[in-house]
Amino acid sequence: MTVKGQVTVPKDIRDALGLLPGQPVEFELDADGNARILKVDTDAEIERKKADFRNRLQEAQAIFKANDAFPGMSTDEYMDMIREPLQPFERDGKE
Numbered sequence: 001m002t003v004k005g006q007v008t009v010p011k012d013i014r015d016a017l018g019l020l021p022g023q024p025v026e027f028e029l030d031a032d033g034n035a036r037i038l039k040v041d042t043d044a045e046i047e048r049k050k051a052d053f054r055n056r057l058q059e060a061q062a063i064f065k066a067n068d069a070f071p072g073m074s075t076d077e078y079m080d081m082i083r084e085p086l087q088p089f090e091r092d093g094k095e
Contacts, residue, residue, distance in 0.1 A: 009037065 001007050009019065017039045019025065024040040041049070070078055 013037070 009025070013019075017037070019039060023042075026038040026040055028036045028038055030036070073081075
């Protein structure tokens with residue numbers, strides 16, 4: 001480490017992380033005091049991850065729709081069913 005606190009990241013680690021010269025990195029400390037170097041996501045990579053997440057979410061939605069627990073029931077009908085008023089119950093002979 002230099003007197004300015006700069007460190008040289010070994011080439012094999014740079015290659016494994018896909019780091020390019022001038023690309024920002026972050027350091028993270030764990031509870032044991034160990035440091036990790038993290039690649040900072042670029043805007044393009046963030047957008048790719050968002051698109052990937054949206055695709056996975058749509059796949060999950062399709063699975064739930066295919067396994068509909070209440071087939072043919074509209075959202076309003078389902079909400080009406082689960083919002084039915086509670087029936088009074090007797091407690092010690094009283095309502």
